Amino acid sequence: MSGAAQQEDPAPAIELRGISKAFGTVQANRGIDLTVPRGTIHGIIGENGAGKSTLMSILYGFYRPDAGQILIGGQPVTIPDSQSAIRAGIGMVFQHFKLVRNFTVLENVILGAEDGARLRPSLARARRELQRLAAEYELLVDPDTLIEDLSVGHQQRVEILKALYRQADILILDEPTGVLTPAEADHLFRILRGLRDEGKTIILITHKLREIMEITDNVSVMRRSRMVASRATAETSTAELAELMVGRKVLLRVDKAPARPGAPVLGVRGLRMTDATGVERLRGIDLEIRAGEILGIAGVAGNGQTQLLEILGGYPEPGARLSGELVLNGQALPLTGSDGRARRRAGIGHVPEDRQAEGLIMDFTAWENAAFGYHDAPEFRRGWFLDNAAMRADAAAKIEHFDVRPPDPELPAKSFSGGNQQKIVVAREVERNPDLLLIGQPTRGVDIGAIEFIHKRIVALRDAGKAVLLVSVELDEIMALSDRIAVMFDGRIMGERRPDQTTSGDLGSLMAGVDPASTDPQGAMPPAAAHPGHAPGAGA
Numbered sequence: 001m002s003g004a005a006q007q008e009d010p011a012p013a014i015e016l017r018g019i020s021k022a023f024g025t026v027q028a029n030r031g032i033d034l035t036v037p038r039g040t041i042h043g044i045i046g047e048n049g050a051g052k053s054t055l056m057s058i059l060y061g062f063y064r065p066d067a068g069q070i071l072i073g074g075q076p077v078t079i080p081d082s083q084s085a086i087r088a089g090i091g092m093v094f095q096h097f098k099l100v101r102n103f104t105v106l107e108n109v110i111l112g113a114e115d116g117a118r119l120r121p122s123l124a125r126a127r128r129e130l131q132r133l134a135a136e137y138e139l140l141v142d143p144d145t146l147i148e149d150l151s152v153g154h155q156q157r158v159e160i161l162k163a164l165y166r167q168a169d170i171l172i173l174d175e176p177t178g179v180l181t182p183a184e185a186d187h188l189f190r191i192l193r194g195l196r197d198e199g200k201t202i203i204l205i206t207h208k209l210r211e212i213m214e215i216t217d218n219v220s221v222m223r224r225s226r227m228v229a230s231r232a233t234a235e236t237s238t239a240e241l242a243e244l245m246v247g248r249k250v251l252l253r254v255d256k257a258p259a260r261p262g263a264p265v266l267g268v269r270g271l272r273m274t275d276a277t278g279v280e281r282l283r284g285i286d287l288e289i290r291a292g293e294i295l296g297i298a299g300v301a302g303n304g305q306t307q308l309l310e311i312l313g314g315y316p317e318p319g320a321r322l323s324g325e326l327v328l329n330g331q332a333l334p335l336t337g338s339d340g341r342a343r344r345r346a347g348i349g350h351v352p353e354d355r356q357a358e359g360l361i362m363d364f365t366a367w368e369n370a371a372f373g374y375h376d377a378p379e380f381r382r383g384w385f386l387d388n389a390a391m392r393a394d395a396a397a398k399i400e401h402f403d404v405r406p407p408d409p410e411l412p413a414k415s416f417s418g419g420n421q422q423k424i425v426v427a428r429e430v431e432r433n434p435d436l437l438l439i440g441q442p443t444r445g446v447d448i449g450a451i452e453f454i455h456k457r458i459v460a461l462r463d464a465g466k467a468v469l470l471v472s473v474e475l476d477e478i479m480a481l482s483d484r485i486a487v488m489f490d491g492r493i494m495g496e497r498r499p500d501q502t503t504s505g506d507l508g509s510l511m512a513g514v515d516p517a518s519t520d521p522q523g524a525m526p527p528a529a530a531h532p533g534h535a536p537g538a539g540a
């Protein structure tokens with residue numbers, strides 16, 4: 001902890017007093033007090049829907065609190081909008097970046113920070129300032145690259161640079177490592193420590209207790225809209241934090257017996273896919289998954305996993321060209337011309353990686369979403385008509401089983417917190433006991449209590465003799481759940497490992513396109529131009 005800055009200026013960087021906020025009947029924040037000393041990294045943790053994002057959105061001027069007071073550096077302030085937050089020295093890095101994809105890095109950094117009339121003359125100065133900041137904070141990015149050509153790790157650097165360019169003294173990061181490789185996350189933490197050590201104040205929202213223990217000075221715990229505890233990180237443990245968050249002891253590992261694989265459920269042979277722009281995304285995938293086993297696909301986001309899941313789920317990208325063969329339970333499965341509903345009828349459940357874009361219709365209610373894709377199931381029909389009452393009852397049962405909060409099937413999907421949206425999608429697909437479950441990033445943004453529950457459900461499905469294809473960028477999750485691990489790199493399977501016969505370092509090498517077991521590691525490297533937007537391992 002950097003106590004020096006604190007002693008010189010005793011006023012905390014941030015002080016929240018009695019902050020409350022309701023959305024309709026949902027009380028998201030209730031009388032929240034929070035003190036964040038200057039020059040510290042402060043973790044905020046809590047279950048899905050506990051109210052963390054709401055609290056930070058209040059601090060960043062997205063929402064007005066119904067009650068309470070905000071003090072910045074000891075001075076009471078009102079923050080009616082994000083421009084005011086920026087003026088108060090607050091910067092925020094969102095989970096979903098707010099960058100303009102077809103603008104360059106430099107354009108994004110100066111956007112909104114400069115008066116349009118003065119833009120031209122100041123461009124050279126802005127570039128120099130950006131380059132100075134990038135060098136000083138090890139956030140190297142080319143100012144003239146388009147955002148859409150950057151890896152997610154580099155896009156995040158641009159978000160941080162944007163905040164620093166606006167002279168933020170307080171930086172809020174909402175689940176910043178969800179999209180990063182382990183090496184990128186380490187790099188981010190080095191940068192955050194550097195910022196802290198020069199007196200900046202950082203608030204980190206995360207579900208990963210390992211990160212809290214590694215990088216924060218203090219941590220505050222939210223539960224059901226209240227702040228229930230604050231601790232100096234050095235004086236607590238992951239077990240205590242988990243219990244404070246969830247209100248009970250949480251198993252922090254997956255308990256499972258060895259797999260007993262049966263007959264092949266899915267066969268993938270020579271699968272190739274070229275997208276509408278002519279880039280080959282899958283370059284000949286061969287896979288087999290048997291009944292009663294979990295095949296984990298590890299890899300840095302953007303190496304073809306998304307395309308593989310989409311094709312298997314029956315939703316290939318528009319304009320994609322496909323070739324190869326799919327076999328499900330001994331029957332040929334058409335590559336195209338079969339949509340998600342047909343796949344579901346054939347016994348394939350699908351939790352897409354991007355729940356908001358593909359898993360849910362955000363304006364529809366939870367009960368409509370909980371039946372999405374299964375409207376033709378016999379239990380949801382009464383003759384020719386849809387049986388809404390049956391769908392509502394089914395959704396209510398799933399919501400209760402998965403502890404979705406608030407437990408109200410009539411709310412639109414968009415009113416649930418990210419983790420609770422994810423639970424709705426997972427409940428819909430897993431509870432149908434599909435022969436093959438395709439599951440992408442199952443616990444992204446999900447709290448530890450719910451991770452424990454979702455992991456148990458995936459293992460139970462396997463133990464019931466079903467096949468699971470798990471795609472995750474979380475190596476811990478892949479290692480804990482998979483019976484076999486295939487690593488994807490640049491549209492190919494780089495190698496396959498058993499979890500008890502590999503290490504995160506070995507998998508990390510494969511994820512970067514290097515096979516430590518091969519005598520010709522360079523032979524596996526792709527042509528550099530193939531994936532300009534997804535430089536694997538970028539940022540390390």
Ligand SMILES: Nc1ncnc2c1ncn2[C@@H]1O[C@H](COP(=O)(O)OP(=O)(O)OP(=O)(O)O)[C@@H](O)[C@H]1O
Binds near residue numbers: 026052054415420
């Ligand atoms: N715009 C909104 N309209 C209606 N309800 C909302 C809105 N934003 C949040 N809520 C509700 O407020 C509560 C707190 O949500 P919030 O997003 O702050 O939780 P969170 O702790 O950040 O959760 P997660 O870890 O899942 O992101 C939830 O019950 C959520 O459903």
